[in-house]
Structures are given as C-alpha cells and as structure tokens.
Amino acid sequence: MITKQQEIKKYGRVGVLTGGVSAEREISLLSGKCVTDSLVRSGLDVLSIDIDERFFEQLPKYGLDRALIMLHGSRGEDGVLQGALESYDLPYTGSGILASAAAMDKLHSKIFWKGSNIRTPAFSLLEKTTNWKETLKKLGGEIIVKPARGGSSLGMSRVNDVKSFKEAWKKASILDDKVIAEQWIEGEEYTVAILDEKALPPIKLETSHEFYDYSAKYLSEETIYRYPCELNEKKEKELMRLAIQSFESLGCTGWGRVDVMTNSHGEFFVLEINTVPGMTDHSLVPMAAAAAGYSFDELVLKILDSSM
Secondary structure (H helix, E strand, O other): OOOOHHHHHHHOEEEEEEOOOOOHHHHHHHHHHHHHHHHHHHOOEEEEEEEEEOOOOOOHHHOOOOOOOOOOOOOOOOOOOHHHHOOOOOEOOOOOHHHHHHHHHHHHHHHHHHHHHOOOOOEEEEEOOHHHHHHHHHHOEEEEEEOOOOOOOOOOOEOOOOOOOOOHHHHHOOOOOOOEEEEOOOEEEEEEEOOOOEEOOOOEEEEEOOOOOOOHHHHOOOEEEEOHHHHHHHHHHHHHHHHHHHHHHOOOOOOEEEEEEEEOOOEEEEEEEEEEOOOOOOHHHHHHHHHHOOOOHHHHOOOOOOOO
C-alpha cells in the first residue's frame, strides 16, 4: 500500500508557472495562487514562479522536477513555453507543443474541425483588405469578432453592421494581429471540462451580458452556472462525446476545457478549446470537478498527474 508520503515524493519539487506577459496576466496570477495554495495543503514541495524573460537562465537553480503550467494566453498556452520546457527535459502539465499551438489559434482550430466534420460556426480571417459588407453578409449578418489567439474573451465584440464591424476588428487587432469574425450562434452556451482524457459533467452558462465576456467570467456575481446542465441524458452524452472528439482532434492531452453553443435546433457548435483553463474561485473546471465528486485539491493533483 502506497503511503501519502510516497505519493507526495513521486512528484518531487513542483514549479507552478504563473503570471507571464500576456493580457491574461492578472487571471494567471490568481489561478497560480489558488493552485500553489492547494499543493501546499497537499504537502508537496512547491515553488510559485512568476515567469519573466530571466526564467530560463534561472531555471537550473530552481531544482524543479516538473512544472504545473498556469499561464493563460500567449507564451504560456500557445506551445512556446511547452517547447522551451521540452528543451530542458522538464515534464509539464497539459497538452504538448503542437496541440497547445493549434488550440490557442482559433483559426487553425476551426480549420482542423472543419476537416474533421466537427461542427463549428462559420468564420473568416479579417485583414485590412477585407470586404466588410460582403463578409458580414456571408456570415449571416450577426457576428462576433475575436483575436484569433486571445483568451478570457478579451478584445471580443458582437456586431451587426459594417461600421461597428470594422471598429471591432481594430479593437481586436490591438491584442493580436490575427483576427477572425465568426457567425453568431443564438442559443445556449455550455462548457465541458476534460480531465485525464474524460469529460466531466457539462455546465450551462447564463449571463445577462451580450455574451460570456470577461466581466461575466471573472467579475459578475449574476452569472448563473447550471449543473446538472438541464440537457436530457441523450443530449448530454452527445455533448460530452463531442467535447472529447474536438479535444482529441487537435491532439490535446491531460486536461482542458471545451466551449460549445447550441442553435435554435439544438445542434452543437464547438467554439474553442482552452488547454490551460482558469483555476480561480470563479473558474469552470473546479465547478465541473466538484460536480464529478472531486475536491479542489484532488483536482489539482489530477492535473499534476498529467506531467507524469
């Protein structure tokens, strides 16, 4: 029988990588603190590291045995950090280089899904030469504009006219030079957490905002999270299968979160995959894990297991 001390010893010294330089830095710091506190409660040897440009020159002195990645957004969730850690032979949590890059880039994700017959909203890459009127018409007249490689709903805008369309593109371009427009799907929004390659109970999201934006995610006390998600058993299983299928189609592993919409006919559309979802007190993965019977500390250890 394995003792708790032996269980702890197998992880060695864990570095929680947090902060970073992306627009999601503040959320990353919050996630990192929650995870670090959890590992301390579990008795692990843990070091919280706010990543900056000196991280890799200082890495040898940290004496890490593995890294738990809590950086959201660019240079943390997009394969860059994963590639650097692999060059140091340091095990890390979550998806690998290619999967992280593909999931972070919404344009590439949607191209993958289109080729795999996984339903996703119609989309278009936006550039200075874009015919705004024609693109708006092609996407159904009601669209959402997004930085292709952003997270936390930063830089996103819902628009339905040419003038606001171009303004939304300019706003998103501040955060990313690659911007997409996506067909607006009018319906219910769901999220499915993935843990150890299995889908956790789906959560239905309800907000009074135009969409599930940054404020609804992290600040509002009025956002409603429904779990059980109010789908019948057949539809819930369909949603969970779709989440696994879209997650695996990009080569994602370990843990993550898949965001999905339904239209008025009840058809599911995959929006995006987060390979390093938030782990704050407002975050969705801990809610889904609780619905599956895991405490926050058990969830964190299961995430850490993906580095093994």
